[in-house]
Structure formats: C-alpha cells, structure tokens
Amino acid sequence: KNQVEQSPQSLIILEGKNCTLQCNYTVSPFSNLRWYKQDTGRGPVSLTIMTFSENTKSNGRYTATLDADTKQSSLHITASQLSDSASYICRAGSYQLTFGKGTKLSVIP
Amino acid sequence: KAGVTQTPRYLIKTRGQQVTLSCSPISGHRSVSWYQQTPGQGLQFLFEYFSETQRNKGNFPGRFSGRQFSNSRSEMNVSTLELGDSALYLCASSLGPLSGNTIYFGEGSWLTVV
Numbered sequence: 676k677n678q679v680e681q682s683p684q685s686l687i688i689l690e691g692k693n694c695t696l697q698c699n700y701t702v703s704p705f706s707n708l709r710w711y712k713q714d715t716g717r718g719p720v721s722l723t724i725m726t727f728s729e730n731t732k733s734n735g736r737y738t739a740t741l742d743a744d745t746k747q748s749s750l751h752i753t754a755s756q757l758s759d760s761a762s763y764i765c766r767a768g769s770y771q772l773t774f775g776k777g778t779k780l781s782v783i784p
Numbered sequence: 785k786a787g788v789t790q791t792p793r794y795l796i797k798t799r800g801q802q803v804t805l806s807c808s809p810i811s812g813h814r815s816v817s818w819y820q821q822t823p824g825q826g827l828q829f830l831f832e833y834f835s836e837t838q839r840n841k842g843n844f845p846g847r848f849s850g851r852q853f854s855n856s857r858s859e860m861n862v863s864t865l866e867l868g869d870s871a872l873y874l875c876a877s878s879l880g881p882l883s884g885n886t887i888y889f890g891e892g893s894w895l896t897v898v
Binding site: 718719775 | 788817819825826827828829840842874876882886887888889890891892
C-alpha cells in the first residue's frame with residue numbers, strides 16, 4: 676500500500692528561525708515528489724518538485740532534499756516569516772498520487 | 785489569467801442526498817483532477833480526467849463519480865451522501881496528464897453532510 680508519512684504533525688517556531696519538515700514515502704511507481712504549502716481555507720500551492728534523480732531543489736527560502744535510496748525528503752525553511760504559517764504537504768507518486776497528512780507550521784513573533 | 789474556479793464554495797446536504805460540484809480549469813489546461821481533504825485522512829486523490837477520459841481513479845467507492853466536458857470543465861458527483869463525506873473537495877488542473885505536470889488547485893468546495 677502506498678504511504679506518505681510526514682513529521683512533525685505540528686510545529687511552532689519563532690519568526691526568523693529555521694525549521695525542517697520531514698517526509699518518508701513508500702510509493703510505487705515513483706517518479707517525482709512535490710511539496711505544497713496550503714494556507715488556511717485555500718487550495719495547496721506547489722513549492723518544489725523533484726524527480727528521483729534530483730536531490731536538492733530550492734525555491735527562495737524553501738529548500739527541498741530527496742534521498743531516493745532511503746525514500747526520504749525534507750523541506751527546509753530558512754529565516755521564517757509570519758506568512759510561512761500554513762500546512763505543508765508532501766506528495767509522492769507517478770500517475771497515482773499519494774499525499775501525506777501535512778505538517779502544520781505556526782510562526783510566531 | 786484566471787485560476788481554477790470551483791463552485792459552490794460552501795454547501796450543506798442531508799444524508800442520503802446527492803451533490804454535484806463543478807470545476808472550471810485554467811484556460812488551456814486539459815487535465816482535471818479531484819481530491820478529498822479531511823483532517824483525519826489528509827488529501828486523497830479521487831480521480832483524474834484528461835481530454836474527457838478518466839485516466840486514473842483513487843480508492844473511493846462508486847458513489848463518487850465524475851466527468852469532463854469538451855471544454856475541459858469537470859463535474860464531480862457524490863450520491864447517497866454519508867456523514868463521512870463531509871470534507872473539502874479540491875479540484876486541480878494541469879496542461880497535461882498528472883504525472884510530471886504542475887497542478888494548480890482551486891479554493892475548494894466545503895461540503896457538510898448532516
């Protein structure tokens with residue numbers, strides 16, 4: 676059964692600090708992994724996409740890593756801002772998409 | 785360029801009723817996919833349509849169905865509603881099939897079943 680596990684479930688950090696979110700996946704077939712940001716009451720927005728041959732992808736203050744051997748990915752957020760408060764969802768797969776339940780990040784002043 | 789538009793945004797239905805949700809993709813996008821999001825299960829893939837054909841289907845009962853029209857607009861139908869169907873239903877569109885293409889989500893339709 677395809678599974679995507681994310682940790683932690685929720686996280687509170689001070690504005691300006693860095694944080695790292697984790698995603699472990701057991702998905703077959705696997706062709707790519709995406710991270711999404713979902714603000715409350717809005718649809719998810721894609722942050723990064725990586726194929727199995729890529730191990731790092733950056734998008735501004737967001738850096739995603741992928742280890743296809745261990746089937747793990749992480750999303751690192753640097754110099755967090757209040758606007759980073761959101762749920763971050765990991766998605767892995769190919770034509771069948773499997774999503775994690777997300778990490779709820781709260782950035783406080 | 786207009787984004788993905790979903791209607792209605794909010795609706796309340798009674799158990800046993802049916803509901804139809806509508807999705808207008810971004811202009812030029814031919815793939816539409818549907819998702820159910822609940823606090824307990826997170827985002828779950830329902831199905832994908834490309835050029836009016838269902839390409840993939842997630843693990844949901846047959847009460848969940850959809851279709852796509854020639855203008856790429858899509859509808860999703862849920863029959864014989866159950867309390868557990870209460871969720872945010874998201875539609876997403878992409879230029880091509882899901883795999884490898886960036887998908888753009890709409891704001892969702894909030895369905896409450898009472």
